[in-house]
Amino acid sequence: MLVDVIMPKMGESIMDGRILKWLKQPGESIGRDESLLEISTDKVDTEVPVADGGVVIELLFQEGDVANVGDVIARIETDAANAKVKAGGEQKAESKTETKTSSNGESPKAEVKQEKEEKKSEIPAAEKKSEEPNTKSGNGAGFYSPLVMNIASKEGISMSVLSSIKGTGICGRIRKQDVLAFVEDKKSGKVQAKPEAKPDVKPEAKTEAAKPQKQQAEITQKKPAEHKAPEIQKSPELTSLYNIPGVEVIAMDNLQAKMAEHMVRSVHTSPHVAAIAECDMSAVDKARKEMSEEFLKREGFKLTYMPFICEAVVKALKDFPLVNASVDGTNILVKKFINLGIAVAMDKGGLIVPVIKDADTKSLIGIARDLNDLAKRARMKKLTLDEIQEGTFTITNYGIFGNIIGTPIINQPQVAILGTGAITKRPVVVETSQGDAIVIKPIMYLTLSFDHRLVDGALGGRFVMKIVEYLENYTQ
Numbered sequence: 340m341l342v343d344v345i346m347p348k349m350g351e352s353i354m355d356g357r358i359l360k361w362l363k364q365p366g367e368s369i370g371r372d373e374s375l376l377e378i379s380t381d382k383v384d385t386e387v388p389v390a391d392g393g394v395v396i397e398l399l400f401q402e403g404d405v406a407n408v409g410d411v412i413a414r415i416e417t418d419a420a421n422a423k424v425k426a427g428g429e430q431k432a433e434s435k436t437e438t439k440t441s442s443n444g445e446s447p448k449a450e451v452k453q454e455k456e457e458k459k460s461e462i463p464a465a466e467k468k469s470e471e472p473n474t475k476s477g478n479g480a481g482f483y484s485p486l487v488m489n490i491a492s493k494e495g496i497s498m499s500v501l502s503s504i505k506g507t508g509i510c511g512r513i514r515k516q517d518v519l520a521f522v523e524d525k526k527s528g529k530v531q532a533k534p535e536a537k538p539d540v541k542p543e544a545k546t547e548a549a550k551p552q553k554q555q556a557e558i559t560q561k562k563p564a565e566h567k568a569p570e571i572q573k574s575p576e577l578t579s580l581y582n583i584p585g586v587e588v589i590a591m592d593n594l595q596a597k598m599a600e601h602m603v604r605s606v607h608t609s610p611h612v613a614a615i616a617e618c619d620m621s622a623v624d625k626a627r628k629e630m631s632e633e634f635l636k637r638e639g640f641k642l643t644y645m646p647f648i649c650e651a652v653v654k655a656l657k658d659f660p661l662v663n664a665s666v667d668g669t670n671i672l673v674k675k676f677i678n679l680g681i682a683v684a685m686d687k688g689g690l691i692v693p694v695i696k697d698a699d700t701k702s703l704i705g706i707a708r709d710l711n712d713l714a715k716r717a718r719m720k721k722l723t724l725d726e727i728q729e730g731t732f733t734i735t736n737y738g739i740f741g742n743i744i745g746t747p748i749i750n751q752p753q754v755a756i757l758g759t760g761a762i763t764k765r766p767v768v769v770e771t772s773q774g775d776a777i778v779i780k781p782i783m784y785l786t787l788s789f790d791h792r793l794v795d796g797a798l799g800g801r802f803v804m805k806i807v808e809y810l811e812n813y814t815q
Contacts, residue, residue, distance in 0.1 A: 340416070340418060341414055341415070341416055341417075342390075342391045343411045344413040345412070346407060346408050346410045346412050347387060347408070355405050357379045357380070357404070358402055358403065358405075359378060359402065361402060362386070363375055364398070365395050365397060368394050368395075369394070369395055370392045373388060373515075374388050374389075375387055375389050375395070375413060376413075385724060386514075389415060391415060391417050393415045393416050393418070394416050395415055396414045396416045397414045398412070398413050399413060487501075487515060490515065490518045490522075494522050496522075504521050604751065608751060609754070609792065610792060611748070611791070613786055613788050614786070614789070614796070615784060615787075616784070616787075616804055616807050617785075618783045619780050619810075620644065620780075620781045620782065620810060622813040622814070623647045623810055623813050626814075627644065630815070634707075638708065640711050642707060644762060645710055646704075646706045646707040647813065648810070649679055649695070649734065650703050650809075651813075652732065652757060652806055653677055654805075655802055655806045656699075657677075657699065658805055659798065659801065661798060662732065662755050662789070662798070662802050663677055663731050663732055664754055665731075665752040665753060666793050667752075677697070677732065678696050678697065678732075679694065679698040679731075679732060680692040680730030680750060681710060682733060682735035682736070683713075683717040684739075685718060686718055691717045691722070693717045693722055694726060694727060695710070713726060730750065730753065732753060732755060732757075733756045734759065735756060735759070736758075737758055738761035738762065739761075741761050743760040743784050744760055744786060745758045747788050748788065749788055749789070749790055754789060754792075754793050754794055755788065756787075757785060757786070757787050757803070758785070758786040758787075758788070761783070762781050762783045763782060764782070765779070765780065766778070766779060767780045767782065785807065787799055787803040
């Protein structure tokens with residue numbers, strides 16, 4: 340049976356992808372769930388596996404071509420005996436040639452049989468799950484396919500050793516061939532098994548407790564995160580084409596073009612309205628400082644304000660479920676789950692929005708772990724497809740650059756997005772039993788941009804103030 344391989348959907352706002360590399364060529368056999376090609380989008384680079392094994396018959400796109408979601412990009416014959424192979428990249432029927440033997444003189448049917456026998460020896464019976472089910476390394480090294488994890492489990496390769504193997508896939512991703520080569524080298528004595536490293540507490544964790552004064556002054560002394568400006572790709576041919584004196588013309592890269600398209604579509608779709616609220620972060624700041632030392636020793640990374648904000652947003656979304664919805668024509672789709680998207684600034688410019696799935700089921704510590712892991716791998720472009728889609732509400736933290744107020748654009752098809760400003764110490768008037776007084780407090784401005792088709796001013800205003808209420812009255 341001839342099976343079409345379809346260009347997969349990479350996310351809610353991604354409609355195409357660039358084919359970086361074909362991992363199989365026409366006439367070669369491919370196993371079920373084995374990767375056929377590598378694809379790049381403006382958000383992720385990933386390998387695409389096939390659902391059915393067989394013989395690759397035809398590749399309909401060249402490396403470097405852009406394919407739209409839903410396009411047929413290749414064809415596979417599941418019955419090797421009937422395989423008729425076309426030349427790679429050609430779409431014309433005239434180019435069909437029947438391949439009776441492979442390059443090593445064996446028939447495709449024999450190759451498929453051999454491939455199945457190899458897989459049978461590589462994967463445990465009944466396709467049991469690996470004892471180490473996580474496909475992400477603890478240090479953010481990247482994504483491991485189920486096949487790689489199964490081989491590693493069978494051969495007794497730990498995650499720390501697996502992460503040390505040099506990968507030949509995109510961005511150094513480890514493929515089946517890399518693990519098998521490592522196993523062979525290990526058996527022949529070419530490599531020595533490295534002892535599994537024990538996580539050590541960072542030096543700063545030891546000095547954190549010894550410097551309480553520095554910790555108390557962290558809010559005012561903390562500098563905005565450094566963010567390198569994207570490199571400008573000069574286009575002299577475009578400049579000469581426009582021929583405007585004193586003006587240099589620069590072509591947008593793929594990421595910039597996609598961002599522009601998404602932002603214009605969002606503004607065109609949703610009538611944006613913004614509500615801004617002031618929030619006293621004293622309670623959160625106190626709790627964070629009390630937890631920081633123990634948290635750093637246990638988790639290996641610092642506890643920031645963002646997990647507290649995420650937790651408050653989740654509680655507010657439960658109180659106002661219409662904000663956790665989307666609009667489809669005249670219908671309202673209210674989501675019964677909460678998937679928080681967190682906008683992450685890329686080192687070379689642009690944004691990506693990884694998603695914390697089922698955030699309403701996670702504790703503060705669980706949210707903090709997911710935030711740290713997703714943000715780290717987002718900047719390395721090593722997120723999986725599932726980790727950048729199905730968000731129901733988004734938070735963007737422009738305060739990391741020192742900005743106090745902003746008006747973010749909604750991430751479609753969501754109906755609202757929360758912007759968080761920098762936390763700065765400000766004089767605030769408070770009421771006391773002896774009268775009004777001016778005190779210094781850590782203040783943060785929250786901006787909620789919302790879709791006025793569904794969220795009116797009353798709902799938007801109450802929702803953002805509910806977040807403020809949860810943050811100002813935070814208790815451990």
